[in-house]
Amino acid sequence: MWNPLITGVRExxxxxxxxxxxxxxxxxxxxxxFLEQLQPHAVPVVGITGxxxxxxSTLTDALVGFAVAEGKNVAVICxxxxxxxxxxxxxxxxxxxxxxYLDERxxxxxxxxxxxxxxxxxxxxxxxxxxxxxxFDLIIVETVGVGQSEIEIAGLADVTxxxxxxxxxxxxxxxxxxxxxxxxxxxxxxxxxxxxDLFIKHLKQMLAPAFSRTTELLPVIPTxxxxxxxxxxxxxxxxxxxxxxxxxxxxxxxxxxxxxQLLQKKRMQGIDKRVLKAAIAAETAAGGFxxxxxxxxxxQR
Numbered sequence: 001m002w003n004p005l006i007t008g009v010r011e012x013x014x015x016x017x018x019x020x021x022x023x024x025x026x027x028x029x030x031x032x033x034f035l036e037q038l039q040p041h042a043v044p045v046v047g048i049t050g051x052x053x054x055x056x057s058t059l060t061d062a063l064v065g066f067a068v069a070e071g072k073n074v075a076v077i078c079x080x081x082x083x084x085x086x087x088x089x090x091x092x093x094x095x096x097x098x099x100x101y102l103d104e105r106x107x108x109x110x111x112x113x114x115x116x117x118x119x120x121x122x123x124x125x126x127x128x129x130x131x132x133x134x135x136f137d138l139i140i141v142e143t144v145g146v147g148q149s150e151i152e153i154a155g156l157a158d159v160t161x162x163x164x165x166x167x168x169x170x171x172x173x174x175x176x177x178x179x180x181x182x183x184x185x186x187x188x189x190x191x192x193x194x195x196x197d198l199f200i201k202h203l204k205q206m207l208a209p210a211f212s213r214t215t216e217l218l219p220v221i222p223t224x225x226x227x228x229x230x231x232x233x234x235x236x237x238x239x240x241x242x243x244x245x246x247x248x249x250x251x252x253x254x255x256x257x258x259x260x261q262l263l264q265k266k267r268m269q270g271i272d273k274r275v276l277k278a279a280i281a282a283e284t285a286a287g288g289f290x291x292x293x294x295x296x297x298x299x300q301r
Contacts, residue, residue, distance in 0.1 A: 002034045009038070012073070012135040014107060021109055024126045040132035044242035047157030049143040049182070054163040055189040058225040059234075060142050061097050066235040068105050072137035075107045076100075077127065079143050107136070125258050128156060138242075154182035155254030158245040159238060163187045164203070166196040183218055184241055187234060191222035 005023075008016025023031050046063075048056050060076060067074045076097065100106040111127070124141065131139050143153050154160050162183040186207070188200050200220055207218050219237060223230035283289045 001030065002037055005034070006037055009130065009134050017107060017134055018109065020130055021127055024130060025111065025123045035126055038130060038133040040129045043132045043136055043139055044245065045128060045139045045141060045157045046238060046242065047141050047143065047153040047160040048163060049153050049160065050163030051168060054165050055225050056142050056163050057097060059163055059187065059189060059223065060140055062225045062228055062231040063140065063235060064100060064106060066231065067138050068103065073105050073135060075131045075136045075139045077141045078108065078110045079124070080110055080112055124156060152254060155251045159184045159241045161185045161187055163189050165190045166193050166199040185237060186218055186220045188220060188222045189225055191230070192224045196222065
């Protein structure tokens, strides 16, 4: 059933990849069997996250340029904030990546977060595995933003870049614990602004092994992405990090959580909230309704 689509994905056909992502994201009939037939390859995944306005999209655009110059095929997944009403994405940041839209070496897909915690799309693991089955040399995932508890990207990505700006001093303090958990590389973007040197100095002090739970000094790279300053240094470090990557425990926990969610969803199939509400209303009207007895009776059916 899925052989033509799988072949298209494997051969890097853009339309097939786009169709496959829509199939998975929208949970169309048969999407699970489609995923089971994929054969992902070991493709490095780079996560780019940070507070809104830090310049993540501009930085992504610059990194794509370096990768393409080396002859690499790149897939970029951009997760946008979604509307709380219809769960669609604003997609405004994609303007900064418009020079790659017609480049056959670059595949760009915007996804809505659809209300998911962690700044990612609920199907991001499946979509990333799908892209690993295509002939890409690098996958970049750009997230909505970052908070203390939003560390999913660290489990998904082989290397996580946290992007900050010189004015983010207060934000760094509030996000400190989360940042320590997820970052492999810190980037201080827009470092041509006043106060950047002092901010970088304070950030390095905060990240020193004596004051954090890490045993190594995390790199802090100053950049001005709109002027391509510092991007060469960042890209070289990124290549070094992705070459030396080893499976991390965070990825195991992320996959365990995803497996739990999939099992939970499968076992909840056939349970309709409207039917539950009607049954509860009937028992309540009859008198003596007890929630826990009601649930136990459902389990025993």
